[in-house]
Amino acid sequence: MAEDRLKDLRSELDVINLELLQLLSKRADVVQRIGHLKQTRGVAIFDPEREKQQLDRLVEENPGPFPDSTIRHLFKQIFQASQGLQEEQRKLLVSRQRNHEDTVVTVRGIKIGGGVPIVVGGPCSVETDDQMEKIGQEMQVQGIQLVRGGAFKPRTSPYDFQGLGEKGLRMLRDTARKYGFATVSEIVNPADVEMAIQYVDMIQVGARNMQNFELLKAVGNTRVPVLLKRGLSATIEELIYAAEYIAARGNEQIVLCERGIRTYEKATRNTLDISAVPILKQETHLPVLVDVTHSTGRKDIMLPVAKAALAVGADGIMVEVHPEPQVALSDAKQQLNFAEFDHFMESLRSSGMIPALVTTHG
Numbered sequence: 001m002a003e004d005r006l007k008d009l010r011s012e013l014d015v016i017n018l019e020l021l022q023l024l025s026k027r028a029d030v031v032q033r034i035g036h037l038k039q040t041r042g043v044a045i046f047d048p049e050r051e052k053q054q055l056d057r058l059v060e061e062n063p064g065p066f067p068d069s070t071i072r073h074l075f076k077q078i079f080q081a082s083q084g085l086q087e088e089q090r091k092l093l094v095s096r097q098r099n100h101e102d103t104v105v106t107v108r109g110i111k112i113g114g115g116v117p118i119v120v121g122g123p124c125s126v127e128t129d130d131q132m133e134k135i136g137q138e139m140q141v142q143g144i145q146l147v148r149g150g151a152f153k154p155r156t157s158p159y160d161f162q163g164l165g166e167k168g169l170r171m172l173r174d175t176a177r178k179y180g181f182a183t184v185s186e187i188v189n190p191a192d193v194e195m196a197i198q199y200v201d202m203i204q205v206g207a208r209n210m211q212n213f214e215l216l217k218a219v220g221n222t223r224v225p226v227l228l229k230r231g232l233s234a235t236i237e238e239l240i241y242a243a244e245y246i247a248a249r250g251n252e253q254i255v256l257c258e259r260g261i262r263t264y265e266k267a268t269r270n271t272l273d274i275s276a277v278p279i280l281k282q283e284t285h286l287p288v289l290v291d292v293t294h295s296t297g298r299k300d301i302m303l304p305v306a307k308a309a310l311a312v313g314a315d316g317i318m319v320e321v322h323p324e325p326q327v328a329l330s331d332a333k334q335q336l337n338f339a340e341f342d343h344f345m346e347s348l349r350s351s352g353m354i355p356a357l358v359t360t361h362g
């Protein structure tokens with residue numbers, strides 16, 4: 001008989017537990033809505049004044065048998081868990097805390113961030129069919145799978161070569177099809193994104209557009225991989241927030257690129273912030289590349305800089321290559337010619353920093 005009574009009471013508790021659970025979840029839902037409002041208003045999560053108000057009211061209404069101290073303790077636990085929910089909400093999508101696993105970005109089957117470093121090569125600008133034909137051959141010889149080539153060039157001077165636009169993207173695509181590689185090219189105007197993804201496999205948001213928020217939103221609306229370069233004077237935090245703009249629109253296929261920042265130093269075109277690489281790898285789950293061309297602006301130190309980048313954990317490097325750099329329409333001084341590029345690649349391979357060339361016979 002007593003046995004049955006115990007069973008009944010326990011069944012009663014089971015029902016109450018479920019009701020409590022429902023109420024806790026309902027409460028948590030409201031907490032998250034409050035959390036969202038706090039985020040948009042930039043308000044602190046923890047609000048001790050509000051917690052005190054609630055505890056005072058609860059103690060006042062406490063019907064017993066729990067003593068007031070127990071009620072305070074139990075509700076404080078609930079408040080803490082609620083705070084935890086709001087903090088969880090606030091973690092950036094790109095942050096390592098949100099996602100502990102490394103994101104691997106796949107561009108036409110080529111993996112960036114999967115543990116095997118890649119080299120992205122190609123000319124600063126797409127210029128002529130002849131130039132692209134030569135590039136195609138050289139990239140194939142060197143086993144480059146992801147080729148860059150600019151068609152929309154944000155140049156410092158409005159009188160400098162501005163790129164071939166859509167025609168340039170078409171030339172890049174045609175070369176890529178012929179030689180079997182994937183492509184990345186910079187887009188500067190949000191209105192061009194839809195057109196560009198008909199041609200390119202990865203969209204680059206260049207340094208000068210890192211905080212072009214409309215462009216970030218536009219590429220975020222696509223599901224095409226994005227190469228996001230650090231702005232000329234952008235902090236690491238600003239770069240991370242720029243990536244968050246893209247991720248917030250649902251596109252987490254983002255590769256970050258350190259390309260040097262403005263400092264007082266004149267020996268290099270920009271100052272490569274080498275420590276940004278491990279910091280970005282630690283703070284975010286995104287792959288990180290280093291652009292050794294724009295960061296240094298000089299060919300003579302590109303190789304040791306590339307080695308340094310890979311040594312600190314970069315998922316790859318980006319380098320500009322041109323069949324005839326001296327007559328290039330942009331970045332004439334810093335692009336490698338083919339002999340220099342061959343030497344550069346060979347040195348990286350022989351040091352074991354990038355995989356050996358797989359040659360196909362027959």
Ligand SMILES: C=C(O[C@@H]1C=C(C(=O)O)C=C[C@H]1O)C(=O)O
Binds near residue numbers: 031079
């Ligand atoms: C839900 C809020 O955020 C936190 C959690 C609280 C709660 O769970 O009741 C109260 C205050 C804050 O510390 C809020 O500010 O209202």
